[in-house]
Amino acid sequence: MSLTKTLVINGLKRTIVLDDPRVTLLDLLRERLDLPGTKKGCDRGQCGACTVLVNGRRINSCLTLAASLDNAEILTIEGVAQGEQLHPVQDAFIACDGLQCGYCTPGQIMSAIGLIQEAQAGDDAERVREGMSGNLCRCGAYQGITQAVLDAQKVMRASKQQEVV
Amino acid sequence: MKSFEYVRPTTVREAVAAASEPGSAYLAAGSNLLDLMKGGVVAPDRLVDITHLTGLDRIETLANGSVRIGALVRNAELAHDAHFASHFPAVAEALLSGATAQLRNAATVGGNLLQRTRCGYFYDAASACNKRVAGAGCDARGGDNRLHAVLGWSENCIATHPSDFCVPLVAFDTVVEVEGRAGKRDIPLDQLHCLPADAPERDTVLERGDMIVAIRLPAAADRFAPHSRYLKVRERTSYAFAVVSAAAALRLDAGRILEARVALGGVALKPWRAREAELLLAGNQADAALFHRAATAALVDAKPSGDNGFKIELARRIIVRALSLAASGTPARVAALPASAFASGVTHHV
Structure with a gap:
């Protein structure tokens, strides 16, 4: 089974084909989209290392199934600086x-x-x-x-x- | 994690049909479900994603004055809804005392009601647990059980229900709207969760396919708003489940209690309404002696299920403190440390 999703990640529209519904947003970012700035700590929602903003709200990306997101706007640590100018x-x-x-x-x-x-x-x-x-x-x-x-x-x-x- | 089929229905009816298939589970935020799946505690064959269904994310006041909250409203959204928080301050305080900002931004109203116990033996697949596997035994009996139930438990299960939100909700006679294979029905929140008795594998009275679509707070409940509190003792001041918590709400007339609501959290496998205490309070002058009598009445049937006898005395004191706080009036704003006994302005003793 594959699921095709469109997500806006750090302002860029990305089309993503998921071959497995088990993939969390955290693993999608780190393992499949080459955005390893978001960290995996406990992977169970207890440590907050995986925090990203989804549609402007901070959430634990380790407890979010990527399959469930559609057209969501996701902001990660890679997207907060403006070029060389830090947030x-x-x-x-x-x-x-x-x-x-x-x-x-x-x-x-x-x-x-x-x-x-x-x-x-x-x-x-x-x-x-x-x-x-x-x-x-x-x-x-x-x-x-x-x-x-x-x-x-x-x-x-x-x-x-x-x-x- | 075991692989599963992912389905996304477009209507509640389709969702109920999909979730009626054996091995199915509803997926809302997944804050508790994914955690359980990662730990191998549950292993559904199919996830029915209801987060894209429309019309389940509204907070509305109905013609009869009751407030209806859609099952997909996020915990943070409800707690910070100014109209809701001013009418039901104890509910907002309970929500803000639970979990973390990240989890409250994701977790839903329906999911909060259906979250599973945090008993360590339920979470550990190598331990015996009657709730996880019917008839397997209970390693919590005789194990590390100082945080376990003191009311309504059985030899088969001594776990507690972990929700803060449900505690004031049950005090205010909240009704749960359910849609299932046989159509729609209402279930009083007080009757949603099952005590363990002989069948601890069953958490709730819900049948296969049943979906919570909304909860309703009756119009009469907001008359308690000026004197409503939630108080929660936990092992650290933030991001911890309750050791014991209490919701207390009063309707006062010149110091006399017209009507009282009291419920406890962290003491049983359901949010525990203390009707004996409420009856004792009604019609009497609000004072410390009365609050102590009410607290004693609320815990009259309590007994330790292990190394947790201290929770009975703690529950009595939490009730007394919550009632004193409620009597002195709902603060204009939730304290920096919501529901904390250590929050500023919550230091006086009765």
Whole structure:
């Protein structure tokens, strides 16, 4: 059995032929579309390393069947920078030391972008920590991660205001 | 993971027909199902993907004032729906206290009701589990069982139902709309999940092919909105299932309780409505002594199923605390740590 899907991945329309319905979105990205930036940690929805945005919402790609998606817009870590210019969240993670080994970082950054878009946390560090609880960091860089999310949010808010002006 | 056939029906009727075939399972977000399939706990022959069916993703107020929520509404969408959250704040708080932002963005209302127990022996294919394999035995009895059931359990199964969402829902008399081979029917949420008794392999009263299409909260339930809380004790403050949780809701008139709703989570294989406590509360002045009497009444039939006797006393205290919080009024906004006993402003004791 094969399933043909159209997905928009990092702004590019891709036609994908799936030969097996068991393929998760995570395995599709990593193993079949040469997008290994999204990481496989637990593969069971517990660590958040596989976080991507589907139609603007952060989800665990390891618990999403690729077969179920049609015409979805998917944003992965490979799609967030503009050429050489990093996304404000990427910049903030570097500036705040929001990482050590870096393995969880793509998931952390995608989750942070989702969190900022959801606009529920505001400048409250406790709400940011709660909102990021689906992303584990075995190195324990949580303090830097929380600061990075708060800083990036400020930068993004300011540049949005500038656009309006 | 065992291979399976993937089918995508275009109508509810087609979905019911496809899922009525033996070996079929409905696929919504798959947050729990895929996890179970990866672990070899379940191995369906066919997945019936219902995520593309139309009309099941709406939150609407019906002419009679009840609120109908489509089975495919995502948990996050419901929790952040301003109108819904203001009418049913305890339900929104329960939703936000469960899982993670990523899972809440994916997981559906129908899927939440039908998620399986998180008993470690159910998840471990090498352990004996009567729920996974009828008649296989129960390794949780005499095993690591400090988080297991204290109400409604049997010698055959001591697992708990893990949902937070279902706890306030059952307190508010939620009705589950089901479509099946014989057409449509309503099932009160309180009667959806089965206690284990002699047949723990059966989770719910649903028959083969039955699909949850929506849930309905009765119009009367939103009168509790000013005094509604959900409180959940867990082993870490975020992304953990309840050790014990409680929903408490009151209708008050100058400090006197006109009507009360109380339900417990994490204590049984279903969301546990504590009607004895509700009866005791109604008509009386809301105070600490009354809350203690109600909590005692709610747990009168509880007994440990293993190393979990502490959950009985914990449940009593959680009920007292949830009732005190409800009496002092629903906060304008859900706390930064939803349903947490450690959230700011949730520190006073009765």
